[in-house]
Amino acid sequence: MTDAWTNLEQRLRELNDYGSAIKLLEWDQAAMMPPEGGPARARAIATLEQATHTLFTDPELGDLIHEAGDSPNSDPASLRILNREYDKATRVPGELVRAIAEARGGAYQAWTQARPSSDFSILEPHLEKLLALKKEEADALGWKDERYDALLDQYEPGMTTKEVASMFEELMSGLKPLVEKVLSKVGDRPAFLHETFERDKQMEFCKWLVKELNFNFEEGRVDISPHPFTIQIGAGDVRQTTRPDADDLLMSVYAAVHETGHALYEQGIPVDILDLPIGRHASLGMHESQSRLWENQVGRSRAFTGFLLPQLKEMFPEQLGMITPEDFYRSVNHVERTLIRVTADELTYNLHVGLRFELETRLFRDELAVADLPGAWSDAMDDQLGLRPNGDGDGVLQDMHWSIGAFGYFPTYTLGTIYSAAFFDAAVKELGNLDEELGRGKTERLLEWLRANVHVHGYRYEAKDLAQKVVGGPITAEPLLGYLRDKYTGLYSDSV
Template sequence: MTDAWNKLVERLEELTDLYGIAGLVEWDQAVLMPSKGGASRARASATIGGIMHARLTDPAVGDLLGELEADDSLDDVQTRSVELLRREYDRETKVPAKLVRELTETTNFAYQAWTEAKPASDFAAIEPHLKKVVELKKEQADAIGYEGERYDALLDLYEPGMTSVEVETMFEELVEGLRPMVDTVLDARAPRPEFLSGNYEVDRQERFSQWLTRHIGFDADAGRLDTSPHPFTIMVGQGDIRQTTRYNESDLPSSIYATLHETGHALYDQGFPERWHDLPVGSYASLGMHESQSRMWENQVGRSRDFASFMLRELKKLFETELGSVTPDEFFEGVNYPERSMIRVEADELTYNLHIVMRFELELALFRDELEVADLPEAWNVKMEQHLGIRPGNDGEGVLQDMHWAGGMQGYFPTYSLGTIYSAALFDKANRDLGGLEGEFGKGETSRLLDWLRTNIHSKGHMLDAKDLATKVLGEQPSAQPLLDYLKGKYSDIYSITF
């Protein structure tokens, strides 16, 4: 039956190529496409997307999968690859073409409406669009199918193998620990360090980011770091992983932590086994696991006392005037400065997950038919008060702030917090396995951590779903406890709090 396998591999190679080309098309659009190229680029993206869909759902792929599923001579990698492709093939073929088209059109219109509704703080303008999106997402979930509940099908698009109830349980534990912690920390908080606002020449910020990403292990011969308004990381091909960051003259930490975050993603992408490049197993275990890598380099490494002090020493070489008098304590405190804020993407490490949990709760209520789209704004404001103790002044800084819902990305939000939970749990395990990591961070040495991640996470690709991979590495089911412990440790260190 190697014949069927070889034929499947040919198909997979073509799909990998198309996937990389679509990645390049998207990267170029965000990073350097001239403004007047927008309309033709939108159509070209749709064309390449259509071709990918047609090639993936070609009945010949289904036939090959059937043949290989009946073949008991396949090895583990082959078996898992067939299993993963089957999931994708079924998902893409089960949803009727008409629904796919409707979803694309509706989310395009909804997204367009959102770009105008957000600045105008006008929920009514987007409500009918959002209603239709939710209806169609329900239809999509039903077409895909699920064992437990509807939302599971959507979650599965981003976090395969994870159920709504499992997420709910983990997030409840997280909130229970987090809410009192936020109160305690904010009570003990010192004034905002002054260096957080300043004037930091962009060219030098860029030189620092280019140095930093290489310093912690990004292979710049096998990728690039560029600039775009919204930082992201994308696979263009084997040996070609593109990450972006952004520079704000008045906000130095913003570029540093965006770069560390994206480098975390990029290191994961650069760590998949080369021989699996064209196989479904040679990719990430889930978006949550991807996010765990970015969060770990951004937070557990980048916002640690030791690594922050190492970075400060290096930064002073470039920003002598601006940072000359800043102490390691001040810098550490500054890059961890906690605040109650309205906007998720500006939230700090302490409060961020509360923003996520409330979005998850609202999505879940929508898909459990316990909440109507029309009632979202009020439900949002109530949740904000409940979780963060503040109430948005208008919907623009409230329910309209993110593009995800208009974009039809229901089920995506929880992966942000799952990633944060995984990152703390995995870092805790690495530190116990290896010992003394943070001490090395003070000298800017992070290679033992990277090796551990390469061995335990990156090299495993998608042989296991994220939850199973985490369980195997941790020796127990992942939970929010390590994240809570980590945050307690950090803030008791900064503000001498006893929890």
């Protein structure tokens, strides 16, 4: 008889192969597929997802996971993850899975109409239904302190609402006065940002930059899609996308740096564990820690912007010829009040996330009704950023997440940002100040450090344990706050 672990490994490889096919279908859908291919593509993805679910919830797989604990060669960390995931996958009744899938379909469809019409009432009944089902799901999955824990756990395994709330409180209360001070001093958007930058040249520049940052093109690609993303298709195949917009040079450049952070993480997970449950990112927050670290701590630093500008001038001499390093550094760190999360700057971004986390937890504590969301959004926006939406379109309807049932996802953006600042501090503590090498565009030592301290572990540890291991102590918002205070004190030394 074959060893249970050996059999289990074979099944995991097969599941990964299904996963590769699904991810390629999705990447292609966003980056390559002709417009009319949509309906057939959606069906093909649904079929393979259903097949994957059937393979994964097969009782024989459950038995193998159970028996493999006695196999001499088994990997305990992988079995821990499998136990956890098998348990979750089998706890939610099939009818509920199907009901949620249908409700998501309806709500997403309604959102695509509601947003351009700026009319929440189109989405409202669908969101009511979806929220009720997601509460049922949370109860089926189980939770200890509060229902929202079960949702958070799907994106940030092991993290609790209480822990997030505590970190967020520290961060938001420190951020708000800082934002107020900076906004009182900041000037208008720099004029060169309004120039036009040819899309082809932007792509050429982004590909060059991604390569400079040591993304391996033998094991990956960079393409264009409406929303930038990164996806690992299989071993030796990590793909990122960006979106050049002729009216917004910095957006595509910083999207490329951000996605390269994600992509370097994926390329850094050792190939020999890729077929095991430990062979992937530890959480969405951990993934975001990598993208934010490269985008902000590296990409928006005075040192690295000093490296970038001359390269950009070569590509766009007309538009950028007269720009000084100081102009450029201020521009990539320009702060402004905005209603929209995805275009928010580094300083105000986390206020947008804090607002969403608060509304989500209130929804799941039954303290807030779906019908009251637009008003609650508007009040929270006023409170956090001193702005009120013009309508639902640039308010409560701006993000897709809720319409696809992704409650619990938003906080991982800020968790990742909190991790990123703590990690960068730890890296500098060990490697010494990195300004000189970042000023030359040299990021190899930093990357090696991230490889050795984060990437190599994959999902061997839960994200918060890994984060503590990386920094050698508990994670708090203080490194992020300190970094932002220092940076903006430097930028507005007379005022902050």
